[in-house]
Amino acid sequence: MRTSTEFIRSLEDGRTIYYRGKRIENINEHQILRIAALHAAKLFDYPNRIYEDEKFGQISKFFKIPKSKEDLLDRHELIYKTTMFCNGIFNISQAIGSDALFALTIISRKLDKKYGTDYSKRIEKYYEEVAKKDLTLAVAQTDVKGDRSKRPSEQIDPDMYLHVVKVDSNGITVKGAKAHTTQSIVADEIIVIPTRAMRSEEKDFSIAFAVPTNAKGLKMYCRPVDEVEGNTSSVLSKKDYEIETITVFDNVFVPWDRVFLFREYEFAGALATLFATFHRFTAISYRSATANLYLGAAIKAAEANGVLKEKHVRDDILEIVMYKEIMKISALAAAIMPRIDEEVMIPNPIYTNIGKLYSNSRFVEVIKALVDVSGGIIGTMPAQEDFESEQGQELEKYLRGALDGRKRIEIMKLAKELASSSYAGYMITLMAHAEGSIEASKLELERSYDYGEALELVEKVIS
Amino acid sequence: MRTSTEFIRSLEDGRTIYYRGKRIENINEHQILRIAALHAAKLFDYPNRIYEDEKFGQISKFFKIPKSKEDLLDRHELIYKTTMFCNGIFNISQAIGSDALFALTIISRKLDKKYGTDYSKRIEKYYEEVAKKDLTLAVAQTDVKGDRSKRPSEQIDPDMYLHVVKVDSNGITVKGAKAHTTQSIVADEIIVIPTRAMRSEEKDFSIAFAVPTNAKGLKMYCRPVDEVEGNTSSVLSKKDYEIETITVFDNVFVPWDRVFLFREYEFAGALATLFATFHRFTAISYRSATANLYLGAAIKAAEANGVLKEKHVRDDILEIVMYKEIMKISALAAAIMPRIDEEVMIPNPIYTNIGKLYSNSRFVEVIKALVDVSGGIIGTMPAQEDFESEQGQELEKYLRGALDGRKRIEIMKLAKELASSSYAGYMITLMAHAEGSIEASKLELERSYDYGEALELVEKVIS
Amino acid sequence: MRTSTEFIRSLEDGRTIYYRGKRIENINEHQILRIAALHAAKLFDYPNRIYEDEKFGQISKFFKIPKSKEDLLDRHELIYKTTMFCNGIFNISQAIGSDALFALTIISRKLDKKYGTDYSKRIEKYYEEVAKKDLTLAVAQTDVKGDRSKRPSEQIDPDMYLHVVKVDSNGITVKGAKAHTTQSIVADEIIVIPTRAMRSEEKDFSIAFAVPTNAKGLKMYCRPVDEVEGNTSSVLSKKDYEIETITVFDNVFVPWDRVFLFREYEFAGALATLFATFHRFTAISYRSATANLYLGAAIKAAEANGVLKEKHVRDDILEIVMYKEIMKISALAAAIMPRIDEEVMIPNPIYTNIGKLYSNSRFVEVIKALVDVSGGIIGTMPAQEDFESEQGQELEKYLRGALDGRKRIEIMKLAKELASSSYAGYMITLMAHAEGSIEASKLELERSYDYGEALELVEKVIS
Amino acid sequence: MRTSTEFIRSLEDGRTIYYRGKRIENINEHQILRIAALHAAKLFDYPNRIYEDEKFGQISKFFKIPKSKEDLLDRHELIYKTTMFCNGIFNISQAIGSDALFALTIISRKLDKKYGTDYSKRIEKYYEEVAKKDLTLAVAQTDVKGDRSKRPSEQIDPDMYLHVVKVDSNGITVKGAKAHTTQSIVADEIIVIPTRAMRSEEKDFSIAFAVPTNAKGLKMYCRPVDEVEGNTSSVLSKKDYEIETITVFDNVFVPWDRVFLFREYEFAGALATLFATFHRFTAISYRSATANLYLGAAIKAAEANGVLKEKHVRDDILEIVMYKEIMKISALAAAIMPRIDEEVMIPNPIYTNIGKLYSNSRFVEVIKALVDVSGGIIGTMPAQEDFESEQGQELEKYLRGALDGRKRIEIMKLAKELASSSYAGYMITLMAHAEGSIEASKLELERSYDYGEALELVEKVIS
DSSP: OOOHHHHHHHTOSOOEEEETTEEESOGGGOTTHHHHHHHHHHHHHSTTOEEEETTTEEEEGGGOOOOSHHHHHHHHHHHHHHHHHTTTOOOOTTHHHHHHHHHHHHHHHHHHHHHOOOHHHHHHHHHHHHHHHTOOEEEEOOBOOSSTTSOGGGOSSGGGSOEEEEEOSSEEEEEEEEEEEETGGGOSEEEEOOSSOOOGGGGGGOEEEEEETTOTTEEEEEOOOHHHHTOTTOSSTTTOOOOEEEEEEEEEEEEGGGEEEESOGGGHHHHHHHHHHHHHHHHHHHHHHHHHHHHHHHHHHHHHHTOTTOHHHHHHHHHHHHHHHHHHHHHHHHHHSOEEETTEEEOOHHHHHHHHHHHHHHHHHHHHHHHHHHOTHHHHOOOHHHHHSTTHHHHHHHTOSSSOHHHHHHHHHHHHHHHSSHHHHHHHHHHHHTTSOHHHHHHHHHHHOOOHHHHHHHHHHHO | OOOHHHHHHHTOSOOEEEETTEEOSOGGGOTTHHHHHHHHHHGGGSTTOEEEETTTEEEEGGGOOOOSHHHHHHHHHHHHHHHHHTTTOOOOTTHHHHHHHHHHHHHHHHHHHHHOOOHHHHHHHHHHHHHHHTOOEEEEOOBOOSSTTSOGGGOSSGGGSOEEEEEOSSEEEEEEEEEEEETGGGOSEEEEOOSSOOOGGGGGGOEEEEEETTOTTEEEEEOOOHHHHTOTTOSSTTTOOOOEEEEEEEEEEEEGGGEEEESOGGGHHHHHHHHHHHHHHHHHHHHHHHHHHHHHHHHHHHHHHTOTTOHHHHHHHHHHHHHHHHHHHHHHHHHHSOEEETTEEEOOHHHHHHHHHHHHHHHHHHHHHHHHHHOTHHHHOOOHHHHHSTTHHHHHHHTOSSSOHHHHHHHHHHHHHHHSSHHHHHHHHHHHHTTSOHHHHHHHHHHHOOOHHHHHHHHHHHO | OOOHHHHHHHTOSOOEEEETTEEESOGGGOTTHHHHHHHHHHGGGSTTOEEEETTTEEEEGGGOOOOSHHHHHHHHHHHHHHHHHTTTOOOOTTHHHHHHHHHHHHHHHHHHHHHOOOHHHHHHHHHHHHHHHTOOEEEEOOBOOSSTTSOGGGOSSGGGSOEEEEEOSSEEEEEEEEEEEETGGGOSEEEEOOSSOOOGGGGGGOEEEEEETTOTTEEEEEOOOHHHHTOTTOSSTTTOOOOEEEEEEEEEEEEGGGEEEESOGGGHHHHHHHHHHHHHHHHHHHHHHHHHHHHHHHHHHHHHHTOTTOHHHHHHHHHHHHHHHHHHHHHHHHHHSOEEETTEEEOOHHHHHHHHHHHHHHHHHHHHHHHHHHOTHHHHOOOHHHHHSTTHHHHHHHTOSSSOHHHHHHHHHHHHHHHSSHHHHHHHHHHHHTTSOHHHHHHHHHHHOOOHHHHHHHHHHHO | OOOHHHHHHHTOSOOEEEETTEEOSOGGGOTTHHHHHHHHHHGGGSTTOEEEETTTEEEEGGGOOOOSHHHHHHHHHHHHHHHHHTTTOOOOTTHHHHHHHHHHHHHHHHHHHHHOOOHHHHHHHHHHHHHHHTOOEEEEOOBOOSSTTSOGGGOSSGGGSOEEEEEOSSEEEEEEEEEEEETGGGOSEEEEOOSSOOOGGGGGGOEEEEEETTOTTEEEEEOOOHHHHTOTTOSSTTTOOOOEEEEEEEEEEEEGGGEEEESOGGGHHHHHHHHHHHHHHHHHHHHHHHHHHHHHHHHHHHHHHTOTTOHHHHHHHHHHHHHHHHHHHHHHHHHHSOEEETTEEEOOHHHHHHHHHHHHHHHHHHHHHHHHHHOTHHHHOOOHHHHHSTTHHHHHHHTOSSSOHHHHHHHHHHHHHHHSSHHHHHHHHHHHHTTSOHHHHHHHHHHHOOOHHHHHHHHHHHO
C-alpha cells in the first residue's frame, strides 16, 4: 500500500497554493505548511489501517462502505483512534472524502433509477480508483455565498455559488469558490458537492464532481497558521494541525466521467444533507477524541497548581467529561440505530445532530473550564524565547506550583495553546461552525425528527 | 400468568398505609390511592410482557437477567415502552425490584467467594419466588439520614439509618426509616439495601433484605397526591401516577433466608452503587419516554396558540427534543458498552451517569420551554369546575386560539399540569433527586471515570 | 385615610365573581378568596404609606407621579418594602394602577397636543378621584388574543380583542375579554389599556378606559387557588397570595369621562409600551423582594439538612443571590438613569428590560437551586394532616436533620411550597410571562436600544 | 499638566524589561512594545481629564478621592469614557493606581488609629507626589503563589510570596515575584500590596509599598503580544493593547517613607479586599465599554453577511447587550449605594461583585455570540498578506456578502481578532481571571453578603 513517504512526495505536482500572499511552489519545503502535510501523512503510518475488501482487495478501512451497525461502530472507532494517533487532532484525509463517496453512492443510484443515467457507474469507477490508489481527498461544499439573505440565483455576482459556465462533449467548465476546504492543499483530489437544496432556476448551481488538486484553474488560498507562527510556545500545533483554504475554481474543466450531478437540482438538497449526516457522524467521533486534550490538560493543570481537589475544579473537569462523552454516546447510538438507503448504512441523523448541536453550543464551556482550572497565567506568561533565554531559570523558579517550574511551564504552555491562544480562538469557531453551524444542526433536526410518537401519546392522554 | 385483576385483589392484605393522617384499610376503595394501584396493575396488561426463561419458565421480561448487550437494549426498550403504555408515567413495579435483584445477584456471589456464605443461594431462591409469582417490588434504599454532615454512626438518634436491633437464630429485627420509597403501597415485597458505603463501626447499618409489604411493624406514610386532589383540571395524573412513602421499620423481623447482607460493611458501598447503576439505566430509559409528554404538549400548545413557526417556539421544542434524545442515546450507549461482573451485564456506568446528570441539571429547561410555548394562561386559567359550569361556554369562546376553545382548553389543561401545577413542582424535584441527586451522579462519575486515555494523550503531546 | 377595614367592607358591592364554577356573592365570606382580599387590605396597614401631595393633599405614596430620580428610587423602595411587608408576596393593589395612570398621564398630554382633545383633563380628574378616595386598581391589558398568528382585525371571532361595539352621546359600550387580570376581584376599579400597537383598520380595538369593578356586564373568572386548596402544608399562600382572572366585558358601558383613548390607533402601541415600562420597573422591584423567600428558605433548608458548608449548596445560594441582586441593581440603575416625557420620569427602559429579561430567563435556576439544597423530601414528604395526626410524632422523629424534626418540617413545608408544589409551578409561569414574556422583553430591548455608541466605536477601530 | 510626549520620553529611564528573551533597552524604539506605551500615553490626551482639587490643585480626575455618590458615578463614567477613547481597550495607567491609593488611604488611617503609626502621613505624601507629578502607576498584587494548596508560609520556596528579607534604618529589602502586573513597563511607579489575608506566622509577607519602575533589582518579564505579532490581520491590537508582566523583585530596597504596611498581618486581608472592591468597580466600568467592541462587530458582521434580521442573530446581539448592560447597571448601582469608611466612598461591594461574577461567568457567551453571527470565515480567512497581494482582488470578489468584499473583509478582520484569534483567547482568560477569578468573586460575595433580611422574612413566614 501507499506509504507516508510516497504520499509526501506526490504532493509536488504543481498545485496552486497561496500562503500569506505568496505562491508556494513546494509545500514540503515550507516550514509551516509541511506540518499539515506530515499530519496528513501520518494516516499512512496508522497501524492496521488496511483491510481486505471483497471487491477492491487491500484498501484503507476509511473506504469501507458501511453495510452494518458494526461497520458504523468500526468507523467511529477508526476516526476516534486516528485522531488520538495524531495527538488529538482530526485527520480528515480519507475521512471526509469517504463521507462524500458514501453519499454520492446513494444519490447516484437514485438518480439512475429516476433518469436512467449512468452516475452510479461513474461513482463506482471513481471509488475504485480512489480506493486502489489509496488517495487523500478534500471535500469542497460550502460556497462563499455572498449575501446570505439571497438565494444562489439572486446574488449580484453569480459566482457566489459554484456553477457551470460551459458544457461540451468532453465535460463541463465550472466557476466559483468554496470556503473552509480542509486540508485541500495536501489532498490528491477534491470532491465538490452542493451546499444546499436548489430550485429549478438554479440548475447550473446543481453540480457535483471531482478534480485532482492540481487541476488547471484551481487555486487554494490558505488561512494563516497563527497557532504555529503566532505562538512561540505552542506545543501541539507544531506537531499536528489541519489547514483550510478558500478554494477558487477559475474556469476549471471537469470531464464527464468525473461529473456526479449535473443540473438535477432536486437532488442537490438530498446530497448536501446526506453528506452532512455522514460527515457529522465523523465530527462527533473526532470531537470526542479531541476533547481528551482539554480533559488531560485540565487535570494536569489542576495538579500543577495544587487545586485538583477543589470542588469548582472538579466541576470544571466534569464539564469536559460531559462534553467528551456526549460526543461519544451520540456516535455510538447513531451507529447502532442507523437508517439504510440503497444498501448503505447511514448513521442515525437525529442522534448525529443531537451530538453535533451539543458540541456547537457547549464547546465554550470546555474552554471556560480549562481557563478556570489553569489560572490567569495562561494569558500572561512570558514567551518561549524567555524560557529558553538565560533568564529562563529565574522564570522557572517563580512559575513553580505543586510541581517544579519546568514541569508546570510545560503543562501551562499546552493549556495556553488550548484555551488562551489563536488555537483556542480557532477551535471555538471550528466547534461552532465546522460540519455545519448551530442553526444548520437545528434545521436538520427539525426536518428529520419524527414527532409522531410524542403527539400520539399526548392525544391518548387528553382524549 | 398473574393478571391485573389478581394483582389488584392481592393488595387487600392488611398492609399499614397512612394517607393524609388516616390509616387506609383498603387501598382499592380509596378514590385517590387506587389510581396508583391501577397504574401498577397496568403492567400486567402490557402486551407480550412474558418470555420463556430457560430456568424459571414463563416469567416477566423485567426479571430477565441481562447476559448480553441485546438483553440490555431489550430492557431499555421494555422500560421505554411500558412507560409509554402507562401514558408516559414510569411503571416501577417490576423495574426497580429487578434492578436490585441484579445487583444482589452479583454481590451475593462476591460475598460467598470471600466468606463462604450462602447468600447467592438465598438470592436465587428469592429470585425464583419473585419471578414465578410475578411479584411487584419496591426498593427502599435512601435512609432518612438525619444530619447530613454526620455519618450513620454519628447521628444523635441511631435510627436515622436503618439498622439491626436484634439477632437470633430465626432472623434479624431491624429499625429505622427509608424515604422516597416509590409505589411501596402497591408492591408485594420491599427490598431493602444500604444507602451508602459503610465503615467497620457501621456494621449494624450494613444490611440488605426483603420483607412482604404487610410485614408486622412496617408502616408506609404516603405523600399527598396533590396532582390529583389539588388540581381539578388535571388530566394525566387522574390516569396514572406513582406515589412515594416514608417507610418506617418499627422493629420488623426478617427471617435469615430473606437477609442478603448482614454486617459485611465493606460490601455496602458496592451494593449501593451497583443498584444505582442499574436503576439509573432504568431512569434514563423512562425519562426519555416521559419527555414525550412535554414534547407533544409543547407542539400541541404551539399549534393551539398559532405560534408553531415562531423561532423561539421552535427552539423551545428542540430543547425538549435534546433532553429526550440525550436520555435515549445515553441508554443505548450504556447498553452496548456494558461492563460484566459475575456473568451479569451491567449498563456502562459512565454513560448511564452522563445521561442521569444531564437529566438532573437540565430538566428545568424542559419546563421552561413548555411554559414559554404555552403562555401565561397555564398559570391563570379558570378551574375545571368553571369549564363544566354553565359559564363554560363563555370561557370556551374566549379561550379559543388557532383551534377552537374546547380543544385549546384540553391542551392547556395538560400543559398546565405538566408545567405549572403541583405535578410540575413534583417533577422538578423528581428529576433532580430521584435515582440520585446531581452531586450523587457527579460523585459516581468521578469515582468510576478512567482519565488514563486523556492523560496519556497529553503526556504524549507535551513530551 | 382609608383603613383596611373600610376597604374590606367596600368589597361587598355586587361585583360578579366566579370561582370554581360558582358565583361568589360575598368575597369576604369565602374561605379562600378572602385571603386575596386580606392581602390587598394589608396595603392600608403599611406604615408611613401616606405623604402630603402638593396638589391632592394626603394621599398614598403609590400615586406620587415621579418627577425626579429620587421619586423613582423611592417608588422602587416602596414596592420592595410593601412586598416584604406582605411576606414576600407583591401587593399590586395601587402599584399597577399607578403605573397605568403615569402612562395615561403622558399619553393624554400627547393626544391633546395632536388632536386638541381633553383627555388630560379626564385623566387628571380620574387621578384625583382615585388618589383622594385611596382606591385600589387592577389593570386589564392582555387580550385573550385568539390565534396569535393573526392580528386583532383578522380573528375569526372579533371579540378576541376588546373593542367598541356601540357609541353614543353618553359613552361607549365595549365587548371582549382580558386575561391575567391580577387582583381584579379586590380592586375598586379596573383600568383597561390596549395590549399592542394597532393599525388604522383596528381603530375599534384602540381604546383605554376605566370602570368600577361592579360595572354591569363585567365578569371575573378566577383561577383556582391550588396553592392553598391543593397543598395542605402550604404556609405562605395561606397568608398571602394574589389572584388572576379572565375578565369578560360583556357589553360594558363606559361614560365619556372615563374613556382615555378612543380610536386614536397610532397611540395604542405607545400607551402599551409606556405602561409596560413602568410596570416592569415595578416587577423587578417586587421580584428582588420575592427572591428573599427563596434565599432565606435555601439557607434554612441547608442548615436543617446540615449541608450549609457544601460547595454545591453555597453555589446554589449564590445563584439566588445573583437573581435577587440583578433585579435590585437593574431597578436602581433604571431609577437613576430615567427618561423624561411630558414632565414625568420614566424608568430607564433598557435597564428595566435587562432586569426583566434576566428574571424571565433565569428564575428556573432559582427553583433548581432551592430543590437541590432541600433534597427529594420536598417532593415526597407526607401531608400536613399526617403531621397533625397521632402519627405525627413518629414522622417528626424520622424527619429530623441537623435540627429537630419539628423545626425541619416547618422549613421543608415552606421549601416544598416554594419549589415543589402548585405554587412553584405558578411562580415559574408568572416569572416567565407576567409583565411580558421573554420575547416581549427582547422586542422592547431591540426596539429601544441605541446601538450607535457601539457602531461608532467599531467604525473608529476599523477605519 | 504632563503631556503624552513628556510621558513617552520619561519611559527611557533604564527600567529592566524583558521581551521574548531579550532585554529591551528603550521601549519607545521597540515596534511592538511602543504600542503599549502609546496606549498609556493616550490618557494624557483625553479631553477634560484635569480638575481643580481643593488640596492639590490641578490634577487628573483619576486621583479624585470619592467623597460622594456623584464622585463614584463620575469615576465610572471616566473609566467608561477613557476606555471608549482608547478604542474600547481599558487604560489602566492611573485607574488601578488610584484604586490602590484609595484603599491604602483607608487602611493607613485604621493602622494609625490602632498602632499610633504614621502610615497615613506617608500615604498622603506619596499621594501628593503622584497626583502633582501626574504619574502612571501599576499595581502588583497577585503573588506567583507556588502550590495553591499551601499557605505562603508553607511553600517549599519562600519566595513564592513576596516578603521582607532585610530591614534597616533606611528601609526594607524585599524578594519575590508578582504575576499579571498590567502595564508595569509603562508605569512610573509600582504599588505593591498583599494578595490575601495573612496569619501571625506570615508577618514578613504582610507588606505594602511603592517603588519606581526603574528600581534596582526590579525585573519585568512581558507576555508575548501575539495579538499583534501573531495575527497579521489584527486591527484593534495594532492601535491599543495592554501588556502584563511577571514582575520579579530581586532584593529590591524600599525606603521607609514608601512602606505602607509592615508586618501588621491582620490588615493584609482588609487591604487586599478593599483594593479588590475599588478595582472590580473599575473592571465592571471598563468591561461595559469593551463590550461595545463585540456589540458593534456583531451588528456589522450581521449586516455584512445579510443576516441581521435572523432571529438567532438577534438573540446573539441581545446576549451581548445583556452583558454590556449588566456591567453598566452593576456599576451604577454600586456607585449610588456605596459604603463609607474613613470618609472615603467605597463602591457597594455586593453590586460590584455581582457584576464581576456575571462577567467572569458569561463572557464566553459574548464570544460565542460573535462567532455565531460572523460565520466560520473568521476561522479560515486568508491572511492580511493575501489581501495585500496581487491575489487580493480575487479574494475581495469572493468574500463579498451583503456588502462588497473590501468592506466585509475589514469587518471580518475585526470579528476574527475579537472572537477567533490570540486576542480572543487572551480576552477569555482576562475576563475569567483579571481582577479576581470566579471563585474570588464568589468568596467575596459570600463574605460580605447580608443574609439577614431574607432569613427574617422566612422566619416571619414560617412562624
